[in-house]
Amino acid sequence: EVREREGKKGEYTVEPVENGGAEPLGKKVPLDGDGVSVGDGKGVKLKRQVGLISGIALIVGTMIGSGIFVSPKGVLTQTDSVGMSLVVWLLCGVLATMGALCYAELGTIITKSGAEYAYLKYAFGDVIAFLFAWVSIAVIKTSSVAIIAISFGTYVVSAFFEGECSQPDVLIKVLAAVAIILIVFINCASVKWATAVQNFFTAAKLLALVIIIIVGFVKLIQGDVRYLTPSTSFQGSSTNVFAYGIAFYQGLWAYDGWNQLNYITEELVKPHRNLPLAIIIGIPLVTVLYLLVNIAYFTAMSPDELLQSGAVAVTFANRTLGVMAWLMPVAVAFSTFGAANGTCFTAGRLTFVAAREGHMVEILSMVHVKRYTPFPALVFQSFIAILMLLPGDFESLVNYFSFAAWLFYGGTVAALLVLRYKHPEWHRPIKVPILIPIIVLIASVYLVIAPIIDEPALEYLFAFLFILAGLIFYVPFVHYKYVPPFMKHITVFFQLLLEVAPTSYFEPEEDED
Numbered sequence: 001e002v003r004e005r006e007g008k009k010g011e012y013t014v015e016p017v018e019n020g021g022a023e024p025l026g027k028k029v030p031l032d033g034d035g036v037s038v039g040d041g042k043g044v045k046l047k048r049q050v051g052l053i054s055g056i057a058l059i060v061g062t063m064i065g066s067g068i069f070v071s072p073k074g075v076l077t078q079t080d081s082v083g084m085s086l087v088v089w090l091l092c093g094v095l096a097t098m099g100a101l102c103y104a105e106l107g108t109i110i111t112k113s114g115a116e117y118a119y120l121k122y123a124f125g126d127v128i129a130f131l132f133a134w135v136s137i138a139v140i141k142t143s144s145v146a147i148i149a150i151s152f153g154t155y156v157v158s159a160f161f162e163g164e165c166s167q168p169d170v171l172i173k174v175l176a177a178v179a180i181i182l183i184v185f186i187n188c189a190s191v192k193w194a195t196a197v198q199n200f201f202t203a204a205k206l207l208a209l210v211i212i213i214i215v216g217f218v219k220l221i222q223g224d225v226r227y228l229t230p231s232t233s234f235q236g237s238s239t240n241v242f243a244y245g246i247a248f249y250q251g252l253w254a255y256d257g258w259n260q261l262n263y264i265t266e267e268l269v270k271p272h273r274n275l276p277l278a279i280i281i282g283i284p285l286v287t288v289l290y291l292l293v294n295i296a297y298f299t300a301m302s303p304d305e306l307l308q309s310g311a312v313a314v315t316f317a318n319r320t321l322g323v324m325a326w327l328m329p330v331a332v333a334f335s336t337f338g339a340a341n342g343t344c345f346t347a348g349r350l351t352f353v354a355a356r357e358g359h360m361v362e363i364l365s366m367v368h369v370k371r372y373t374p375f376p377a378l379v380f381q382s383f384i385a386i387l388m389l390l391p392g393d394f395e396s397l398v399n400y401f402s403f404a405a406w407l408f409y410g411g412t413v414a415a416l417l418v419l420r421y422k423h424p425e426w427h428r429p430i431k432v433p434i435l436i437p438i439i440v441l442i443a444s445v446y447l448v449i450a451p452i453i454d455e456p457a458l459e460y461l462f463a464f465l466f467i468l469a470g471l472i473f474y475v476p477f478v479h480y481k482y483v484p485p486f487m488k489h490i491t492v493f494f495q496l497l498l499e500v501a502p503t504s505y506f507e508p509e510e511d512e513d
């Protein structure tokens with residue numbers, strides 16, 4: 001039933017929203033009573049321009065970033081054998097595909113922007129949705145940027161430090177910070193620049209992967225299969241079921257971004273068909289690429305050598321590419337720079353949207369008056385990302401990231417099950433077999449719990465407390481809408497300083513990650 005919305009600024013009846021464009025939903029549109037985002041009567045409708053190919057490109061382009069050049073080490077450390085680490089890489093791909101299929105169902109019944117945020121809100125209410133926004137902004141998105149920036153630093157440094165000697169940590173972090181600052185500058189300056197950077201650097205990562213895969217093939221044909229023969233490659237595999245949790249964390253980092261299409265379902269042409277198709281084609285494609293790259297690594301180095309390498313793709317190139325070896329650090333540095341740029345772009349937007357919904361301080365929802373970029377949100381996010389660089393290294397940041405991310409991916413899949421139960425009557429253009437969300441849910445429970453059992457670290461407790469700490473802000477500022485009197489002055493101060501203004505007209509750019 002289409003209900004009237006009680007938006008803060010006057011009331012209006014919401015017209016039936018198209019059901020992800022698949023079919024007009026008419027009266028079955030699931031709408032709740034509070035005026036939030038998309039389809040909210042402002043008449044802004046995004047055009048359906050993203051076809052199947054661009055959809056696949058978006059998924060593939062987001063997923064491939066830093067992980068495939070850095071994570072193999074983390075996966076191998078935990079699994080202790082080449083065979084098992086390849087199995088983990090494969091399973092990560094399967095899990096990502098299944099997760100994305102669940103998101104496809106959610107994305108076509110709830111077409112509001114904000115992906116997880118919107119789905120959690122429908123299934124579990126405001127508090128959980130707010131906690132998600134809080135954790136996303138404070139931890140998930142910011143650590144993503146930090147992780148990718150560290151990978152960038154690692155590869156730039158590796159170009160100058162020949163061999164496999166240990167690389168200066170401080171230098172890596174300084175470079176990472178410089179990259180973040182540069183990226184924020186670009187993103188604040190112009191949306192056009194940010195997208196141009198994105199397109200240019202996307203080519204770099206494909207180049208890097210293709211080189212690795214081709215060289216790997218050649219080496220395979222030449223018979224470099226010492227570490228890959230099935231009979232021996234599983235020898236010594238770790239038997240600790242819980243240690244695999246961390247291995248999955250590292251692998252799944254490389255696959256993160258599988259939910260990317262959900263941020264733009266409204267712009268997809270024939271989402272009913274193209275959303276699942278893009279997922280079914282895109283994610284297995286990445287899985288195959290990742291497996292081939294991993295196999296290629298092992299044609300050129302032993303597991304021990306991989307564990308000792310600071311930058312596996314550079315070690316690979318040094319051994320196989322001869323005079324062209326310099327190409328690899330450059331390509332990977334470009335790839336990671338592009339990925340950090342895209343993630344920053346999205347992260348800034350998320351903060352901006354949450355602030356617009358009244359879930360963050362107002363200043364963060366403002367846009368630069370001349371440049372039309374969410375300036376305060378971008379600066380705020382990168383500030384946190386840089387703070388994260390100080391104590392963090394790649395692996396521990398990835399573990400934090402994955403812990404927080406899978407807590408909410410699992411929650412979102414649970415939302416799918418809850419909505420099936422609560423609203424069996426809803427029209428579902430895409431309805432996945434119920435087994436898929438159940439498997440993903442079980443997997444995410446395992447993913448969240450296994451690392452804690454394996455190595456009970458205080459960090460996880462802190463992370464969990466941090467999530468709950470969101471409530472301290474929620475109760476007074478969101479639920480009771482309390483605005484401290486001094487807040488107004490602070491907002492005005494920053495408005496003048498940053499030259500930003502509130503906006504209901506500038507629609508944010510779509511995700512270009």
Ligand code: ARG
Nearest residue numbers: 063065066067253254256343
């Ligand atoms: N999978 C990417 C990588 O390996 C990270 C993606 C970060 N997530 C995102 N939604 N941009 O670098």
